[in-house]
Amino acid sequence: MVGLSLGEKHFIQGGIAQDLRSDGRKRLTYRPIYVETGVIPQANGSARVRLGATDVIASVKAELGKPHPLQPDKGKVAIYVDCSPTAAPIFEGRGGEELSMELSVALQRCLLGGKSGAGYFHTEKSAGISLSSLVVVEGKICWDLYIDGLVVSSDGNLLDALGAAIKAALSNTGIPRVNVAAGASGDEEPEVDVSDEEFLQFDTSGVPVIITLTKVGRHYIVDATTEEESQMSSAVSISVNRQGHICGLTKRGGAGVDPSIILDMISVAKHVSEQLLNQLDSEIAAAEARENES
Amino acid sequence: MAGKAGATPTTYSPSPSTLKTKSLIFKANDVDWVRPDGRGFHQCRPAFFRTGAVNAASGSAYAEFGNTKVIVSVFGPRESKKAMMYSDVGRLNCNVSYTTFATPVRGQGSDHKEFSSMLHKSLEGAIILESFPKTTVDVFALVLESGGSDLPVVISCASLALADAGIMMYDLVASVSVSCLGRNLVIDPILEEESCQDGSLMITSMPSRYEVTQLTVTGEWSTPKINEGVQLCLDACSKLAKIMRSCLKEAATALEE
Numbered sequence A: 001m002v003g004l005s006l007g008e009k010h011f012i013q014g015g016i017a018q019d020l021r022s023d024g025r026k027r028l029t030y031r032p033i034y035v036e037t038g039v040i041p042q043a044n045g046s047a048r049v050r051l052g053a054t055d056v057i058a059s060v061k062a063e064l065g066k067p068h069p070l071q072p073d074k075g076k077v078a079i080y081v082d083c084s085p086t087a088a089p090i091f092e093g094r095g096g097e098e099l100s101m102e103l104s105v106a107l108q109r110c111l112l113g114g115k116s117g118a119g120y121f122h123t124e125k126s127a128g129i130s131l132s133s134l135v136v137v138e139g140k141i142c143w144d145l146y147i148d149g150l151v152v153s154s155d156g157n158l159l160d161a162l163g164a165a166i167k168a169a170l171s172n173t174g175i176p177r178v179n180v181a182a183g184a185s186g187d188e189e190p191e192v193d194v195s196d197e198e199f200l201q202f203d204t205s206g207v208p209v210i211i212t213l214t215k216v217g218r219h220y221i222v223d224a225t226t227e228e229e230s231q232m233s234s235a236v237s238i239s240v241n242r243q244g245h246i247c248g249l250t251k252r253g254g255a256g257v258d259p260s261i262i263l264d265m266i267s268v269a270k271h272v273s274e275q276l277l278n279q280l281d282s283e284i285a286a287a288e289a290r291e292n293e294s
Numbered sequence B: 001m002a003g004k005a006g007a008t009p010t011t012y013s014p015s016p017s018t019l020k021t022k023s024l025i026f027k028a029n030d031v032d033w034v035r036p037d038g039r040g041f042h043q044c045r046p047a048f049f050r051t052g053a054v055n056a057a058s059g060s061a062y063a064e065f066g067n068t069k070v071i072v073s074v075f076g077p078r079e080s081k082k083a084m085m086y087s088d089v090g091r092l093n094c095n096v097s098y099t100t101f102a103t104p105v106r107g108q109g110s111d112h113k114e115f116s117s118m119l120h121k122s123l124e125g126a127i128i129l130e131s132f133p134k135t136t137v138d139v140f141a142l143v144l145e146s147g148g149s150d151l152p153v154v155i156s157c158a159s160l161a162l163a164d165a166g167i168m169m170y171d172l173v174a175s176v177s178v179s180c181l182g183r184n185l186v187i188d189p190i191l192e193e194e195s196c197q198d199g200s201l202m203i204t205s206m207p208s209r210y211e212v213t214q215l216t217v218t219g220e221w222s223t224p225k226i227n228e229g230v231q232l233c234l235d236a237c238s239k240l241a242k243i244m245r246s247c248l249k250e251a252a253t254a255l256e257e
Helices: A006-017 A097-112 A158-171 A259-293 B115-124 B150-164 B191-195 B223-256
Strands: A033-037 A045-051 A054-065 A076-083 A135-137 A141-153 A174-180 A192-201 A209-216 A219-222 A234-240 A246-252 B047-051 B059-065 B068-079 B091-098 B135-145 B174-181 B184-187 B199-206 B211-221
Touching: A006 A209, A006 A219, A033 A158, A033 A259, A045 A158, A054 A158, A054 A174, A076 A097, A097 A141, A097 A158, A097 A209, A097 A234, A097 A246, A097 B115, A097 B211, A135 A174, A141 A158, A141 A174, A158 A209, A158 A234, A158 A259, A209 A259, A219 A259, A234 A259, A246 A259, A259 B211, A259 B223, B047 B150, B047 B223, B059 B150, B068 B150, B091 B115, B091 B150, B115 B135, B115 B150, B115 B211, B135 B150, B150 B174, B150 B199, B150 B223, B174 B191, B174 B211, B174 B223, B184 B223, B199 B223, B211 B223
Parallel strands: A076 A141, B091 B135
Antiparallel strands: A033 A045, A045 A054, A054 A141, A135 A141, A174 A192, A209 A219, A209 A234, A234 A246, A246 B211, B047 B059, B059 B068, B068 B135, B174 B184, B174 B199, B199 B211
């Protein structure tokens, strides 16, 4: 995908080995994160996150639906990612499908603790988003959250950027208060009144951040650019929450890795996650303050 | 531990030192909990492998772990499609499908669209792709019956089918998953256990090289728990690989006779 000369490849690899990457960062330094909230007025919540030249948008839409029969006390959350051809010409048509699918699955795993909706993984304790808070009337009505990610421009580390954008979008999300008409009982469908003035905020303190450690040579780096990603042997994405618990993990790249290295990566990710969470939280707060001003 | 006495000879389980989990309590209820099929928490289902299940394929294998039954056939290496760009390493094409009757509710198998790419990622690191440039190897897996831990069984069976097809690999790939139920880790979960799990961890490894080719974790885990799960899976993987290897040897000696 990325056309690099032998010299450029050596330059990237050598820089990483010496803890000085081609853009001047250290191995475990993120690019500056820029967050903007409320970018899509039609959605219940939205955010745009920029990490260097990587630019993603996440939107959250809430719709009233019916809970899964096996899960009457839980709402449903679906995450889909779309790769726009504006990011790269290969995403045109069905070209982006494979990447979109991979990102969607990884995000579902990292943020929802497994596949939500139908299937066999939906009962797992949701690590990131509290599904039980989405229930309106148990067994009858719940909120369905549709989280859509859009890759506008891609310069590596899409998963971390999308994870951050979803976290920001969720904290920006207001879910309308629903008043259930009293009196409906038994099999009757309860009548609901969706308020268009009162909104409930989401508690996003439990939503984890995703940290992708890309292994280049013997070292691993965070927030790899596309050039750096082209030199990777494997990458491990780990989602970590405030408590320092692992909420999900996926590996990319086929090359085998020694188990002890993976465990080491997990501890590094935990360390990095603290800084990233703090940085992201302050960026989100700043973005929301800006939004309220205007 | 329940079920331990009734272990069949083909059952493999990780080293006895890891068998000492005392808490037999499921989901904080004060009820002694026994796995539905009577196994110990750290005891895998009996594994059955057979190569050469499909005549038309270059290599194939059938695997049966309890109720989970899968069949994998490998075709090729064949010439890559003309539309593909030139590649000096071989390509791997993986597809996992479910029969309509594989799941308790008919036709639910299409929920697992990501399995194909997971299978691809698990195998590509083990295959010496340089050994068949410009060509493609197809791996088609069919889940005949879904009884839990489907993906790990598919992956292990696929690596056996690749070996049967004579595709060069660095090592056999074995895969095992654990489910976290309450405070307990149960290895090789069945469908019922998977449906009420709090989290799962799946490892795909090349045991002789002691390398992990694929690792996925869902649900919330603390670091010690992850360590425990990883160790448990790696132990089971190396034992599973021994069974797979003996299956290949059996097939080879049968051929000689």
